[in-house]
Amino acid sequence: MFGSIVYSTLLASSFIGFATAAPTTPSKATCDISGAFVHLGEFPSMLPHPQYNPKYVFLGVGTQNYTCNGTSYVLDGAVAGLVDVSCNWETSYKTLATQSLSIWNQSNDDPITFVRDGVLAQHSTELGFRSPSYFGEHFFVGKLPRWDFSVPKGLFEGQENAFVNGAQPAAATIAAPGSTGTGNIAWLYLTRQDGELASEIYRTDTRGGVAPPSCSGSDSIQVKYTSIYWLTERSGRN
Ligand SMILES: *[C@@H]1O[C@H](CO)[C@@H](O)[C@H](O)[C@H]1NC(C)=O
Ligand SMILES: *[C@@H]1O[C@H](CO)[C@@H](O)[C@H](O)[C@H]1NC(C)=O
Numbered sequence: 447m448f449g450s451i452v453y454s455t456l457l458a459s460s461f462i463g464f465a466t467a468a469p470t471t472p473s474k475a476t477c478d479i480s481g482a483f484v485h486l487g488e489f490p491s492m493l494p495h496p497q498y499n500p501k502y503v504f505l506g507v508g509t510q511n512y513t514c515n516g517t518s519y520v521l522d523g524a525v526a527g528l529v530d531v532s533c534n535w536e537t538s539y540k541t542l543a544t545q546s547l548s549i550w551n552q553s554n555d556d557p558i559t560f561v562r563d564g565v566l567a568q569h570s571t572e573l574g575f576r577s578p579s580y581f582g583e584h585f586f587v588g589k590l591p592r593w594d595f596s597v598p599k600g601l602f603e604g605q606e607n608a609f610v611n612g613a614q615p616a617a618a619t620i621a622a623p624g625s626t627g628t629g630n631i632a633w634l635y636l637t638r639q640d641g642e643l644a645s646e647i648y649r650t651d652t653r654g655g656v657a658p659p660s661c662s663g664s665d666s667i668q669v670k671y672t673s674i675y676w677l678t679e680r681s682g683r684n
């Protein structure tokens with residue numbers, strides 16, 4: 447995906463802020479998901495349809511961080527480790543999200559250690575993971591959410607443009623569908639602000655991550671969550 451053909455397509459695109467660094471080695475998710483249907487929610491409350499084909503789909507396991515502003519918890523970043531689910535059936539994602547949260551709930555590790563360094567992989571069989579390769583990290587840079595595969599042990603370790611920052615002004619959100627249970631963070635659609643990893647970002651099949659309804663003082667909390675993330679990319683197939 448960082449090959450020369452894609453590179454010139456991106457250069458010709460209207461995206462602003464594209465970094466003009468050398469293209470890097472093409473590589474892909476283990477299984478081709480370009481024909482998969484991104485989960486958009488349940489009618490009538492649905493996320494926008496993707497403009498491009500899915501390129502990556504992965505499970506995020508981590509925390510939503512909040513700081514109390516005196517009365518309410520306000521989102522203050524997030525951290526998650528990201529693991530490939532491209533070889534799993536789409537119908538398994540809801541179970542995967544629930545079961546991995548229940549395992550994550552019992553851990554005292556930080557999310558990156560938990561996902562990257564093999565703790566989650568120890569549960570591969572019970573989770574039904576087909577090729578749980580580690581992709582990278584989700585975290586915030588200032589107010590911008592980032593998905594970064596250039597991090598240590600990531601799919602594109604050391605390839606500095608192998609990330610995407612979501613553009614908050616272009617975000618769409620829907621409440622997590624009622625059929626997924628209660629207490630789950632919203633589903634999201636974001637477009638690319640910068641980075642070469644993807645054009646669009648979806649967060650679906652969320653579990654957990656919601657802060658308590660009220661607070662006092664200025665304490666910070668971390669609420670465990672899991673979700674499925676989808677990255678789409680403008681490419682030759684579109
Ligand atoms: C705290 O956040 C809530 C929810 O966003 C907002 O309604 C409230 O005005 C904020 N309070 C302060 C002191 O900023
Ligand atoms: C969010 O929580 C994680 C632990 O899950 C922590 O490592 C990270 O530093 C926190 N980030 C922020 C911006 O508070």
Ligand SMILES: *[C@@H]1O[C@H](CO)[C@@H](O)[C@H](O)[C@H]1NC(C)=O
Pocket residue numbers: 544545547548549551629654
């Ligand atoms: C994980 O822990 C949270 C907070 O204790 C709880 O609300 C949630 O039901 C748990 N989820 C699972 C799948 O175990």
